[in-house]
Amino acid sequence: MLFPLIDENPTRRWPFVTVGLIAINSLLLLAMIxxxxxxxxxxxxxxxxxxxxxxxxxxxxxxxxxxxxxxxxxxxxxxxxxxxxxxxxxxxxxxxxxxxxxxxFSSMFLHAGFAHLIGNMWFLWIFGNNVEDRLGHVPYLLFYLLGGIFAALTHWGTATSTGALIPTVGASGAVAVVLGAYAVTYPKAQVRCLLFLFVIFFMIDLPALVVLGIWITFQLVQGIGALHVGLDGGVAWWAHIGGFLFGMAIMPLLSMIIPDKTYQAVFKEERSFQFDPRRHDDFRF
Known part of the structure; x- marks a missing residue:
């Protein structure tokens, strides 16, 4: 079992939307206790x-x-x-x-319990802040919500006859959108993970593409198995898969439309340097 703890990928802006989403999901669960x-x-x-x-x-x-x-x-x-x-x-x-x-929309903010909530919100915090930093606050929120809709519709299209009457709750479909976006935007970012092997566990640093690749592979195996036997085991596997693919497909398009603020800031700092031949320091190497 591989569980991500933190990524080595700094941001330039505070992730207001990601924090807000975590707060809303948490407060709603507390209200239902x-x-x-x-x-x-x-x-x-x-x-x-x-x-x-x-x-x-x-x-x-x-x-x-x-x-x-x-x-x-x-x-x-x-x-x-x-x-x-x-x-x-x-x-x-x-x-x-x-x-x-x-x-x-409402199902994206409801959770079945603390374990369900913590799992989703932990992944959202680790990977969501960088995606929000890249897209900007408002585009990121719209991306998250639209991706959640696509994830729910993917679940609808693959639901079994018995599963069609079972309510689906949780932010995992929308969070999967963020994971797909992160995978194609920061594939080489290092993610520190906790690796469990039987009763032994240790820390390991892996590229984000490897970590998220393992995650989506597990979802695919479970999802295909659920379709084969006609059961879902209480987990909307195909909502996760649909959300992840949505994030991978749409994020590159958004990256072409929305300028990279980080790159612009660095470029602006470089252009702000003015060469002055009268300064002796300018000739030091």
């Missing part, structure tokens, strides 16, 4: 991305009905709350396109 398991699952159904809901929205426009009891069947705590409350277990999700599209 007090919810009982049943309400927790209702929130995921209503604000998570349910592939079948999007299918109905672009087709018949009919509402999607999901039995909450089936969704929480594997959770003893949720079943206990459900039995005590004696409430209606049917959740009706509007089939309008506006509502379905809205859940693509």
């Amino acid at each position: 007090g919810l009982d398991p049943l309400t927790h699952n209702r929130v995921f159904l209503e604000y998570g991305f349910v592939p079948q809901r999007f299918t109905e929205a672009i087709g018949s426009g009919e509402a999607v009905r999901i039995d909450l009891a089936d969704l929480v069947a594997s959770s003893p705590e949720a079943r206990e709350v459900l039995e005590k409350s004696q409430q209606d277990t049917t959740v009706i999700l509007p089939g309008t396109l506006t509502a379905a599209l809205g859940t693509i």
